[in-house]
Amino acid sequence: MSQEFALVQRLSSAARRAVGLTRETRxxxxxxxxxxxxxxxxxxxxxxPIAELLEAAQMGLGKEGDRALQYGGGDACRRLERWVRDRLQRRGVQLDEMDCLITCGSSQALGLVAQVMVDPGDLVVVEGPTFMGALRAFRNAGAQLHQVTLEDDGPDLRALREWLQQRLRGGQPMPKVFYTVPNFHNPTGCCMSLDKRRCLVELAERYGFLIVEDDAYGDLRFEGEDLPPLKAFDRQGVVAYVGTFSKTIAPGIRIGWIFGAEPLIAAMARLKADGGTSPFVQTVVAYYCEGANFDxxxxxxxxxxxxxxxxxxxxxxxxxxxxxxxxxxxxxxxxxxxxxxxxxxxxxxxxxxxxxxxxxxxxxxxxxxxxxxxxxxxxxxxxxxxxxxxxxxxxxxxxxxxxxxxx
Ligand SMILES: Cc1ncc(COP(=O)(O)O)c(C=O)c1O
Incomplete structure (x- = not known):
């Protein structure tokens, strides 16, 4: 038996599932x-914005000193979270009761939400088609995926409602999560209508699942009217809102975030166990956001x-x-x-x-x-x-x- 083969035999089932999936797409x-x-x-x-990031790095390190380089970071990390929170609140979202976790890109937020919500065999509803990174995150956690057709104005919620009612009547387990990209969806570029946003939040409240709202492209509307995030209709903490700087600053900085109810964020923070999302980069980005005209x-x-x-x-x-x-x-x-x-x-x-x-x-x-x-x-x-x-x-x-x- 070769060393490589012996090692592969010892990989966890989650790792073997993940390796099998990526080989195909490569x-x-x-x-x-x-x-x-x-x-x-x-x-x-x-x-x-290379010159501006250089300037922000110089200013951030100069002013924050060793705190920018220590575990946990300094005040700039807290200010970055506040900056992100304020910006989302300006889009009509009430976040007073919501906790936040800054993550290594929104990909990490999706991976963590999958880990904290899904046991192998649990049902997760996804749009068909949807972002392949999210499919990977939920599959890695062992989710059983149920696909809802994506129409021009968002997921087919009539079909979703019927499926949920059927499962309830039949005493079958309900889904734990609905994952959606409501703005400029990857891969279709479509947006969810206002009516469907409201309706999906109502379904989540009624049937008790968590909506994971992935808003990676929300800032990049170049035509038409901005629509409120699903999170703006959330009164019961049924929406976890995921965002990122990957599309508006650069993906290489790897800074994303998730807002959600306290128990969800607390569980994610426990599982994250990575020493914290780079305080140095958070400091640079905080100074960049405070100094730049982001809008x-x-x-x-x-x-x-x-x-x-x-x-x-x-x-x-x-x-x-x-x-x-x-x-x-x-x-x-x-x-x-x-x-x-x-x-x-x-x-x-x-x-x-x-x-x-x-x-x-x-x-x-x-x-x-x-x-x-x-x-x-x-x-x-x-x-x-x-x-x-x-x-x-x-x-x-x-x-x-x-x-x-x-x-
Ligand atoms: C819909 C969607 N969500 C999340 C991500 C991941 O972004 P990040 O760089 O923040 O991990 C992408 C990246 O392409 C995306 O298209």
Whole structure:
């Protein structure tokens, strides 16, 4: 028996589950310099405020001194939490009774919420499609996933209500969590309507599950009216609100947060056991947020992403065959595209990579993976505007070849 094999045998069941899942999604990753990465959901590099972060680091370390480098951090960490709290309160959310945990990106918040809420076999409801990182977090915790179809204006709540009623009548266990991305959803770019926001909170109150509201893209609306977070309708502590600086400052700083009822946050803090989310980085970000005109920065980002979205939509209209359908997001990073009948997005990806363009196959976004076979996610956030049209042209060429010859 090889050492490696022996080690794999000893991995925990959670680790073996996680390793098996990631192997599948890594298969197609390879890059060449000329490749156009419509798969990468990354902020465009020129958006990173490098000079301002340098200044904030100098000021933060200069003023806070050793407290910025000690376990637990100094006052700047508390000020950062207050800054985040104030900003969310300005969006109509009452947070007086809500505790907060600053985490290593919102990914850690999702992982922790899954750990504290889910025992193996517990039911978690997700939108189909949804953010694959959240699917991974809940699967890692051993959740049994129930998928609710995502419509243009959010999850199909009629179907959800019927399913909940049926389970209640049948005496079956109820779900513990409903995970949702209500603003500029990853991967579809869609938003949940106001009515559905209210209705979902009512369902959570009535049937006793926790809503995990992931608002990673909430700041990045470039068209239409802002909608209140679900948390704004929460009177009973049934919503845990998750946010991040990854899209508005930079993902490399790895600062996210979760607001929720005290017992939830306390349990998460106990399980976190990582010595605290970098006090040094929290200090830098606190000084950055206090010094920068954050609202102005968000306006600039919105204008930029809007332009990128427009370039992508324009190219799609110009090149894609008539029987393709795609979303027209009012914010965020992504367009979601449905392929013509009979075309499989995984087969298209193999061809597209040969043509020097990548996207994300729809499958990993679904709990019921084969539902993603006709879909793909295109990111307009990362690729330079002057490469976007060429990316869509290459993609259409790959699609044209598949349509001509068949898979
Ligand atoms: C919907 C959603 N939630 C959470 C995350 C994770 O972000 P973070 O960098 O804060 O961990 C992402 C990242 O792509 C995302 O799309």
């Amino acid at each position: 298969r197609h990753w390879r890059t060449r310099p000329d490749d156009i990465q419509l798969s990468w959901g990354f902020p465009y590099p020129a958006s990173f 102005r920065r968000v306006q600039v980002l919105r204008a930029n992403y809007r332009r990128r979205r427009d370039v992508m939509l324009h190219a799609l209209e110009r090149y894609m065959p008539a029987d393709c359908r795609w979303t027209r997001p009012q914010g965020g990073f992504f367009v979601w595209l449905r392929l013509p009948e009979g075309i499989d997005s995984r087969e298209l990806l193999v061809k597209a990579i040969d043509h020097g363009v990548s996207f994300v196959d729809g499958r990993p976004f679904f709990a019921d993976v084969e539902e993603g076979a006709r879909y793909l996610r295109l990111a307009f956030c990362y690729v330079p505007e002057d490469r976007m049209e060429e990316g869509i042209r290459r993609l259409t060429q790959a699609l044209g070849e598949l349509l001509e010859t068949g898979p």
